[in-house]
Amino acid sequence: MAPAPLGVGLRAARLVYGGLILFDGLDLTLTGGCFTCLLGPSGIGKTSLLRLLAGLTAVGVSGELRGDDGLPLTGRVAYMAQQDLLLPWLNVLDNVTLGSRLRGERPDRERALRLLARVGLADCARARPDTLSGGMRQRAALARTLMEDRPVVLMDEPFSGLDALTRLRLQALAAELLAGRTVLLVTHDPLEALRLGDHVLVMNGRPATLSPLPDLPGVPPRDPGDPAVQAAYRAILRLLGAA
């Protein structure tokens, strides 16, 4: 189902913003086929790091980025942002197949419809995005991300704008549908990171550093009430200085 796993290595990442060094000499490795969560407080530079991985370079950001096969990542990454980024003038199906139309390819509508069915939007293929709820829109964005069929998926707080129940459902759906791909999910919600991550990295300090948390038992999506998850949650809060 998913393409062959591809690991990602980022070396000597550096971000200077307004004369302030947010991070410098940062190394990040994503294990191929694993779901990695990057957890950290707002303003620490998580999003900049993710954009660097996505190839969305900006002034003041630099770093050496390679797949573990030694080749650049261009064209092998899919990106999902906090906003669903659905184009309001296209229906859901056309939004899902946007990538192929941008590349001048023939859109594979059957595959898009299958993916829409898997995210539970089989009946909304012809609907305009503004008629959908926030959760449904983010499901459509997930289908669009899967449609790209890339080995690496980068997600920037994709569930943070949703209500708690919708968020839990979408987390489970994402864990199921993204299995086997190399995923980096940026979040400021410790429970989300613990629920979804094979590995969890905590980004903290200034300049920021990355420290891995001990891997939790069990397969994501984990139950937020699991004692191991709860214990790890308390540990994170201590680490971030919140308790």
Next chain:
Amino acid sequence: MKGLGRGLLTLAGLLLAWQGVVTLGELPPYILPDPPAVAASLWRNAGSLLGHAGVTALEIVLGMTLGTLLGGATALALGYSRRARRWLLPVLIASQAIPVFAVAPLLVLWLGYGLGSKIAMAMLIIYFPVTANFYDGLRHTPRGWLDLARVMLPAPRRWAVLRHIALPAALPALGSGLRVAAAVAPIGAVLGEWVGSSAGLGYLMLHANSRMQVDLLFAALLVLAALAVGLYFAVDAGLKRWLPWHPTNPETAETD
């Protein structure tokens, strides 16, 4: 329907005030005719008014169409070529800075007394709002959409991004430009007719004025107002139909 009722009420109020000024001020009909006199003139001259209105409407519609095409092309060039920005932006600013009133006699001299000079005038007057609004829309494509396209594309494809993202995203801005254009295009056409013409509502108004047929002048003015209002609502309805996703449309405003 509520809006229509309010509009009729406003109209009735204005007519009443008009009648009041005539009656209380004891104004002679060659200064200010009362509404019944204007209505009678409207009825008496219906044929000639309709004919002249047709000419003016044709000038407005052709001027709007050509001005929109020219403005749209300019905005696209401005948005997609730095050289075009260097060369065309000053022209665009100048086109707005020179008063159309000043160019009108020249246009009549060059293009003659017929349709050409009036169409050119309407074009000139809408060129700036259409271009400026559309260019603004093209410049402000939401960054998230452009980021998404950049990750989806292995190599940059500017035309694909323009066609599938930037252009549709700028259509609501073009729509704002067209609404302004619909409101000012009649000014351009009538101005052209005042300077020199042999047909059109502007010509009729000038003609009636010189013969002290003030009731006919008012009748022509009313027809022109109806024409302008009709044009505005037609453009507005068209935009709502073709850009149904745009949040300024009342049907979708709440969900956005």
